Amino acid sequence: MDKTRELIEEIISGEEPNVAAYLSAVLRVRGEIPVKKGTLGGIFADSAFRQVIFDFINKVRRIYPEAQFETGGRGEGEARRYYFELEGKAAEELLKFTRLQMVTVGSGFDLEGDEDALVSFVRGLFAGGGTLTLPGEGERGYYMELRVPDFEETERLRTALAVRGVLLESAGRRADSLLYTRRSEEICNMLAFMRAGGCAVEVYDLVVSRNAMGTASMRANYQTSNVDKAMAKAAQQVEAIEFLRAKGELEEEDGETKLIWSAREEHRTESTAFLASLLGMSKSKVVRRLQKAIDKAKQKGM
Known part of the structure; x- marks a missing residue:
């Protein structure tokens, strides 16, 4: 299993600290917003994200049991796209719950002051369209990327993460705004911040084994935190x-x-x-x- 899929799996199998922030981030990356003719829709690029659709639906149904989703796939091969649609009052209520009428990071959720909201928002951004690769998985080597759906909120999100010790770079790619890093230590920091302890320890073990060096206390902190959790x-x-x-x-x-x-x-x-x-x-x-x-x-x- 590649590391992107593995991290997505760890995210969706864990407890979400702030479900509204998570759902909001997934919809910001993958949703078709605003609602058109009373329908809220989302498109996921390939099978790596297909499981995110079903997890998204399950999370919504815990809040709105009557929500009726339509799901399916379009296209063939590499052009295959998976989608979901939600109609009626449930779609309107979901938009309110996820605060998607707000434009900036700080307006919808207090991501600067509420760490649980920031953690879930970042986890949702990754589930909706993130990338994680390690040496041996293609040409990128160590690389982690988040797609941020709005150029204006990219720097605010980058600053909020920097305050918490996660230092990412920002860039633009076509219509996307990105937060990314190629530094192995920042990938470890990001995974630990995302509360993805399993992936964090695995990546740190790889860093240590490849470099034949490392700070014992840093490794111990990751392992102890993961074991305690x-x-x-x-x-x-x-x-x-x-x-x-x-x-x-x-x-x-x-x-x-x-x-x-x-x-x-x-x-x-x-x-x-x-x-x-x-x-x-x-x-x-x-x-x-x-x-x-x-x-x-x-x-x-x-």
């Missing part, structure tokens, strides 16, 4: 599964879900990668099913 997430998963079991909610689940939840109860502190290897399943499937337990338990009053 993984342990907290595992504890939350176990709590959710035990809550659902006590409520008698497990019987309606399919066999794979029950198997994953049972494995988590048995191996309470192991990583999702360990569970995936143990069960012979993909890590993304294990992560999604465990997140489902948390979401369902919260809906049931945990």
Whole structure:
């Protein structure tokens, strides 16, 4: 799996700190706005972003259960494009929720002062059209890019990130405004800021192995942060599964879900990668099913 897809998968399988900011960023990059004839639409370029459509729809339906989406694909081969459309009142409500009537970064969300909003906004920009490559994946080597849908907000976003220790460069490419970096250490910083701990540690390991040098304390910080978050997430998963079991909610689940939840109860502190290897399943499937337990338990009053 290439690193762009891997990071997208980590983003959509995790908990979003500010769902409105995330959805807003995805729509800013990929949406057809303003609404035309009462329809809100979005286009995704290729299969790497197809899963973002379904994640986007799931996030919206948690807020507006009645939202009726149309999805599909157009074209063939490299010209294949995936799309979604949402009509009626739900489309209008979604625009209000994501504050897309606002023009600048600071107007819609307090990205300068609200770190959760900034994190989710950046995660949404990447999910909507970001790029991450590492040495061995083409000619770019270390490279990370975000498409920013408005030239005026690019510098404000770059400044907001710089205040938090992430130093990116800005550029224009045709009709796009970009934030990017070719520096491996800034990619690590950006991934850590995006709370994509798995990718952050993986990239830092690569940097250290290629350079045969590195700051031990920096690596330890990434690893410790990632382990702490993984342990907290595992504890939350176990709590959710035990809550659902006590409520008698497990019987309606399919066999794979029950198997994953049972494995988590048995191996309470192991990583999702360990569970995936143990069960012979993909890590993304294990992560999604465990997140489902948390979401369902919260809906049931945990």
